[in-house]
Amino acid sequence: xxxxxxxxxxxxxxxxxxxxxxxxxxxxxxxxxxxxRRLPPGSLGLPLIGETLQLISAYRTENPEPFIDERVAKCxxxxxxxxxxxxxxFSADPExxxxxxxxxxxxxxxxxxxxxxxxxxxxxxxxxxxxxxKRMHSLTAATFxxxxxxxxxxxxxxxxxxxxxxxxxTGRVTLMDQAKKITFELTVKQLMSIDPCEWSxxxxxxxxxxxxxxxxxxxxxxxxxxxxxxxxxxxxxxxxATVVRERRKGPRKYDMLGALLxxxxxxxxxxxxxxxxxxxxxxxxxxxxxSTIMTLxxxxxxxxxxxxxxLKNEQDEIMARKREDYSLQWEDYKSMSFTQCVIxxxxxxxxxxxxxxxxxxxxxxxxxxxxxxxxxxVFASFRAVHMNYRHFKDARTFNPWRWPSNGSEITNCxxxxxTPFGGGPRRCPGxxxxxxxxxxxxxxxxxxxxxxPAEQDKVVFFPTTRTxxxxxxxxxxxxxHEL
Ligand code: HEM
Ligand SMILES: *[C@@H]1O[C@H](CO)[C@@H](O)[C@H](O)[C@H]1NC(C)=O
Ligand SMILES: *[C@@H]1O[C@H](CO)[C@@H](O)[C@H](O)[C@H]1NC(C)=O
Ligand SMILES: CC(=O)N[C@H]1CO[C@H](CO)[C@@H](O)[C@@H]1O
Numbered sequence: 449x450x451x452x453x454x455x456x457x458x459x460x461x462x463x464x465x466x467x468x469x470x471x472x473x474x475x476x477x478x479x480x481x482x483x484x485r486r487l488p489p490g491s492l493g494l495p496l497i498g499e500t501l502q503l504i505s506a507y508r509t510e511n512p513e514p515f516i517d518e519r520v521a522k523c524x525x526x527x528x529x530x531x532x533x534x535x536x537x538f539s540a541d542p543e544x545x546x547x548x549x550x551x552x553x554x555x556x557x558x559x560x561x562x563x564x565x566x567x568x569x570x571x572x573x574x575x576x577x578x579x580x581x582k583r584m585h586s587l588t589a590a591t592f593x594x595x596x597x598x599x600x601x602x603x604x605x606x607x608x609x610x611x612x613x614x615x616x617x618t619g620r621v622t623l624m625d626q627a628k629k630i631t632f633e634l635t636v637k638q639l640m641s642i643d644p645c646e647w648s649x650x651x652x653x654x655x656x657x658x659x660x661x662x663x664x665x666x667x668x669x670x671x672x673x674x675x676x677x678x679x680x681x682x683x684x685x686x687x688x689a690t691v692v693r694e695r696r697k698g699p700r701k702y703d704m705l706g707a708l709l710x711x712x713x714x715x716x717x718x719x720x721x722x723x724x725x726x727x728x729x730x731x732x733x734x735x736x737x738x739s740t741i742m743t744l745x746x747x748x749x750x751x752x753x754x755x756x757x758x759l760k761n762e763q764d765e766i767m768a769r770k771r772e773d774y775s776l777q778w779e780d781y782k783s784m785s786f787t788q789c790v791i792x793x794x795x796x797x798x799x800x801x802x803x804x805x806x807x808x809x810x811x812x813x814x815x816x817x818x819x820x821x822x823x824x825x826v827f828a829s830f831r832a833v834h835m836n837y838r839h840f841k842d843a844r845t846f847n848p849w850r851w852p853s854n855g856s857e858i859t860n861c862x863x864x865x866x867t868p869f870g871g872g873p874r875r876c877p878g879x880x881x882x883x884x885x886x887x888x889x890x891x892x893x894x895x896x897x898x899x900x901p902a903e904q905d906k907v908v909f910f911p912t913t914r915t916x917x918x919x920x921x922x923x924x925x926x927x928x929h930e931l
Contacts, residue, residue, distance in 0.1 A: 488537050488818045490519065490528030498530025507910030513844065516540055516832045525832075526814055537820060540832030542839065542865040544814055548806055548828040549872035553578060556806035558874060559825060567661050567681055568732065569725025582873065584726070589877040591707040592638065598884055599778040601702065605637050606888045607776045609644070614892055617923050620902050623746055624918035627739035627889070634885060635734050639727050640691055640705040651687055654680040655731060662732075681728070688724045704730065736912070737800050738882050742889050743919050745794040748846045750901060750921075755790060755848050760894045762786045767895045776888055784887050789851035791886050795868035796834045797846055800913050803829035804870055830867050839865045897923045 493499035506515035516538075519527050525541035539545055548556050557577055560568070565575055573584055591597065613630050632652050633644045642648055661677020692705065700706055708723050718726075749756040766780050806826045811819055820826060837843045841850065869876035876882075902920035907913065 486818050487528045487820070488526045488814065489523040490537070492528070492530040498536075500530075504910055508908055510906050510908065511844075512909045513835050516829070516835075520832070524815075526818065537824070537826065538832075539814075539826065539828045540836070541815070542833045542867075545803075545828040545830070545833065545867065546871065547812075547814075548826055549804070549867070549870060549874070552806070552873045553581070555808060555810060555812050556826060557809055559805055559807040564662065567658055567677060568729045569681075569685070569721075571722040571725035572729030573726060574729055574733070585873065585877060587707055587711070588704075588730070591704050593877045593880050595880065598881060602638060602881060603778060603781065603884055603888070604775055606634055606885050607892075609633050609637065610885075610888050610892050612644070614896060617897070618925075619922060620920055621899075621923050622918050622920045624739065624743045624915065627742040628735065630889070631735050631739045631742070631885065632731075635731050638703060638881075639730060640688075640695070641701045641703045642691070647687075651684060654683045654687075658684060658728075659732070659736065684728060685724050688727055689720050692720050692723050733876075734878050734882070738878075738885055740800050740913060741791075741794055741798060741882070742886060743915065744798045744907065744913075745790060745886065745890060746893065746899075746921070747901075747905070747907070747915060747919055748794055748797065749790065750899070752846055752848075755846075756894075758786050759790055759890065763891045763894050766891065776891060780891075781884060781887055784891070785853040786848070787887050787890055788883070789848040789853045790890070791883060792851045792866070792868075793846055793848040794886075796840070796866065798907070798913055799831040799834055799868070801868070801870070802831040802909075802913075803827050804874075830870075833865050833867070896926060898926055899923045 491499065493502075503515055506512040519529060519538070520540050526537065526539050526544055528537045530536055539548065552558065558574065560575060568574060573581065573588060576584055592602075610630055613626060613633070617626070629652070632655070633648060636642050636644075636648050636651065657673075657680035658677050661674050661680070692709075695701070695705055695709060700710075704727065705723070708718055708726060711718050749759060762784060766776075766783065767774075804827070806828070808820050808822050808824050808826060810822050813819055833839055835843050869879040869882075899921040902922045903917055905915045905917040905919050907915050
C-alpha cells in the first residue's frame with residue numbers, strides 16, 4: 449500500500465475539512481463503536497483499511513460521486529463506513545447537516561488532529577471553542593465580512609492588486625499559481641496593510657512550506673516535509689510577530705491587526721502569540737480555497753462557451769460605463785448578477801471544502817432511531833448534497849443558469865441546501881470577501897484577455913480538489929476595437 453492507514457487518516461482529516469478531498473464521513477472513535485449503540489447502517493469493509501482504497505481510487509478521478517452514491521442507495525443518506533483507519537459515519541443528508549452546523553458548541557464541536565493544530569497555532573479561530581470563539585468570530589466577521597468595510601476599503605485593494613498582477617501576464621500563464629499569488633497578497637494586505645514587496649514574497653515562500661505540511665503530514669514527527677513545515681511556521685510567526693510589535697508602537701490602522709490590537713480597549717489584552725496564531729490561520733483559510741475557485745471558475749467557463757459569452761457581456765457592459773483606468777465600485781460589483789450565478793455554480797461543483805468535521809459532545813439521535821454516540825467524529829458532507837439529483841436538477845452538470853440572476857423564482861435547485869461556506873456559529877466569515885475577490889478577478893480577466901487552455905487538464909478530488917496541471921492557459925490581450 450502506498451500510504452499507511454495512519455498517515456492517510458491524519459492527512460485526510462485536514463484535506464477534507466479544509467481543502468476538500470471531498471469524501472463525506474463521520475469518523476467513529478474505536479471506543480465509541482464498542483458501546484453497541486445502533487449506528488447508522490453501512491459496511492466496515494476489510495479490517496484496518498476498511499473502504500479506504502475504494503474511496504481514494506474514486507477521488508483520484510474526475511467523477512468521485514459513485515463512492516457516495518452506492519452507499520446512499522444501499523443504506524440511506526446517513527451511513528457508516530470505515531476509512532483511513534477508523535469506523536466512520538457519513539452524512540449526505542441536508543437536514544442532518546443543518547443539525548450538525550447549528551448545534552456547534554452544544555451537541556457538536558469542531559475537531560482537528562494534533563498535527564494540524566501545531567501548524568495552525570493553538571490560538572487560531574478554527575481551534576477556539578465556546579465564548580472565546582464566539583467573540584473572536586464576530587470580531588473577524590466585523591472586520592472582514594462587513595459589507596461596509598468591503599465597500600469602503602477592501603474592494604479598492606482587491607481591484608488594485610488583481611490589476612497589478614494581471615499587468616504582468618503575457619503568453620503562457622499557470623492560472624493556479626497566479627491565483628495563489630493574488631490571494632496571498634490580498635490577505636497580507638487585508639490583515640496588516642502591507643503591500644506586495646520583497647518581505648511579502650519571502651513570507652509567501654515560507655508560508656507555502658507550511659501549507660505543504662498540511663498535505664504531506666504522513667508521520668507527523670518524522671516526515672521531512674512536516675518538519676520543514678514546522679520550521680517554516682516558526683519563521684512565518686517570527687515575521688508576523690515583528691510586525692505586531694512595530695504596530696503596537698505605531699499609529700492605528702484599519703485592518704485585521706488593528707482590530708485585534710483594539711481588543712485592548714475593550715479590556716481583553718491579546719498576547720503577541722495569540723495575535724500571530726490568529727493571523728496565520730486566517731492566511732490559511734482564505735488562500736487555497738479562493739484561489740482554487742478562481743481557477744476552476746475559469747476552467748468551467750472555458751468549457752461552457754455560452755456561459756463565458758454571457759459573463760463577458762455583463763462585464764463589458766460595466767467597463768463600457770467607465771473611463772480609462774477605472775476602479776471598480778460597489779455598485780459595479782452589485783450589478784454583476786450573472787457572474788454571481790457562475791460563482792455559485794463553481795462553488796457547488798468544486799466543493800472546495802467538501803464538508804466539515806465535528807465531534808459529538810453527547811449521544812445524538814439522528815434519523816430513524818440511530819444514535820451517534822458521544823465522542824464520535826462526525827463528517828457532514830456538503831459535496832454529497834450539492835451533487836444530489838434530488839436537490840439539484842442535472843446536479844452533475846455545470847449550469848450557472850440554474851441560479852436566479854434577477855431575483856425571480858429559484859429554478860432547478862433548492863438554495864437552502866446550498867452551503868459552500870458552512871453554517872451556524874462557524875459559518876465562513878470570509879464568504880462575502882471571497883465573492884468580491886472572485887468577481888473582481890473575473891471582471892479583470894474577461895475584459896482584458898482572451899485565452900485558450902495550454903494543455904489538456906482535468907479536475908481531481910484527491911488529495912485535494914485541484915486540476916492536475918494547475919491549469920496553464922495562453923492569454924492574449926484583447927485589443928480595444930474588439931470591445
Ligand atoms: C471560496 C472561498 C472560501 C470557501 C469555500 C470557504 C469555506 C469555509 C467553510 C465551509 C468554513 C466552515 C468550516 C467549519 O465549519 O468547520 C469556513 C471557515 C472559515 N473561513 Fe472560509 N471559505 C472561503 C474563503 C475564506 C476567506 C477569503 C477567508 C478570510 C480571509 C476565510 C476565513 C475563514 C475562517 C477564519 C473560518 C473559520 C471560522 C470559525 O471557525 O469560526 N474563508 N470557510
Ligand atoms: C448564491 O447562493 C447564495 C447562498 O449561499 C444565495 O443566497 C444567492 O442568492 C445565490 N446567488 C444567486 C445569484 O442565485
Ligand atoms: C428574470 O428572468 C426570468 C427568466 O430568464 C424571466 O422569466 C423573468 O421575467 C425575469 N424577471 C425579472 C424581474 O426581470
Ligand atoms: C434526519 C435528521 O437528523 N433530521 C433532523 C434535522 O434537524 C432538525 C432540527 O434542525 C431535526 O428536527 C431533525 O430530526
